[in-house]
Amino acid sequence: MRAAIRRRYGGPDAIAFDDVPDPTPDPGEVLVRVHATTVNRTDCAYRSGHPWINRVVCGWPRPRVEVLGSEFAGVVLDVGEGVTAYDPGDRVFGFVDGRPGAHAEMLTVAADGLLAPVPAHLDPAEAAPGMEGGHYAHAFLRVTGVGEGDRALVHGATGAIGTALVQLLHAAGVEVTAVCDQIPTGRPGLLADLGATRVVDLGSGEHLRSAGAGYDSVLDATGHLSFTAARPLLRQGGSYASSDLGRGAQNLALAAIGPITRRLGLRHVLFPFPHGGADLAAHLAELMAGGRYRPVVDRTYGFDELRDAYAYVDAGRKVGSVVVLVPTA
Numbered sequence: 001m002r003a004a005i006r007r008r009y010g011g012p013d014a015i016a017f018d019d020v021p022d023p024t025p026d027p028g029e030v031l032v033r034v035h036a037t038t039v040n041r042t043d044c045a046y047r048s049g050h051p052w053i054n055r056v057v058c059g060w061p062r063p064r065v066e067v068l069g070s071e072f073a074g075v076v077l078d079v080g081e082g083v084t085a086y087d088p089g090d091r092v093f094g095f096v097d098g099r100p101g102a103h104a105e106m107l108t109v110a111a112d113g114l115l116a117p118v119p120a121h122l123d124p125a126e127a128a129p130g131m132e133g134g135h136y137a138h139a140f141l142r143v144t145g146v147g148e149g150d151r152a153l154v155h156g157a158t159g160a161i162g163t164a165l166v167q168l169l170h171a172a173g174v175e176v177t178a179v180c181d182q183i184p185t186g187r188p189g190l191l192a193d194l195g196a197t198r199v200v201d202l203g204s205g206e207h208l209r210s211a212g213a214g215y216d217s218v219l220d221a222t223g224h225l226s227f228t229a230a231r232p233l234l235r236q237g238g239s240y241a242s243s244d245l246g247r248g249a250q251n252l253a254l255a256a257i258g259p260i261t262r263r264l265g266l267r268h269v270l271f272p273f274p275h276g277g278a279d280l281a282a283h284l285a286e287l288m289a290g291g292r293y294r295p296v297v298d299r300t301y302g303f304d305e306l307r308d309a310y311a312y313v314d315a316g317r318k319v320g321s322v323v324v325l326v327p328t329a
Ligand SMILES: NC(=O)c1ccc[n+]([C@@H]2O[C@H](COP(=O)([O-])OP(=O)(O)OC[C@H]3O[C@@H](n4cnc5c(N)ncnc54)[C@H](OP(=O)(O)O)[C@@H]3O)[C@@H](O)[C@H]2O)c1
Pocket: 040, 041, 042, 133, 136, 156, 157, 158, 159, 160, 161, 162, 180, 181, 182, 183, 221, 222, 223, 224, 243, 244, 274, 313, 316, 317, 318, 319, 320
């Protein structure tokens, strides 16, 4: 099968297309014919090997796993021994964290992993971006426990994680203030449409302070904020969480004492370690089927344009997700 591979860590020019052996499903796995995939920040980190922690997953000093890609939608071709949840012909979408392989015509995935049936009204290109941002966003809700009637501020609301987070919070009954660096060109109402009650546009000169104070949680989906910057926005006992480690991995260090400061009723830091399998995938698929979570697509590229897609995502200014169509004929 044809696949996008990289045999060294590097920029988009490290990507090559090659024929590699067709994968076969092990027990508990399904074989998927990929119709659409995405290029996301996880893929960029696996491709470049930065931050260095990614080399623990992908190999040191050279990539152990050569095929790139983590998010996909397509059709089940075959199932491994013991798989009862899926049959050949089923339309599925999912995310393989820590074991790339979706930038290819086929991949194998664990049937009990982040995998779910594609909601009936969506095509693969619409479903493919549903899982990466959604599962990282869900980690924010799980770790902070924000819910019905709470107030949360999302910093970086226009990214893949941010756009998913605004929607998941809104679906959970949380009042959301969305902060972005720039309102997406041609989509002025995007964040309100996703469920934000209030939008703070830093790019137009608004200051973060104008978002007010007293938030139950400040959720940073950019890595550009810090606990120090978030503190004035939080109520006493409120939480700060970031999808990024922060300068000097401070978000991890502060999260180590977060449960203690939380018990003391102080403002505290929590880290949204992502985890979850079929249950979370089913939850996201259900929200998508009910129209309460709609992955936002910025651009769509052809498979041969994959390097361009990576260069665009590297720039850090995408709105939602970048989809890549994989030829099926
Ligand atoms: N914990 C994990 O496992 C994990 C996994 C994936 C990603 N991440 C991290 O999570 C973060 C977001 O990921 P993503 O996939 O959502 O990325 P993304 O789709 O590329 O979004 C990046 C966001 O950052 C905003 N931004 C860029 N420059 C900014 C600046 N100078 N000030 C404020 N905002 C800025 C962008 O919005 P504007 O254009 O409006 O500025 C956009 O909303 C990244 O830092 C990434 O490293 C963590």
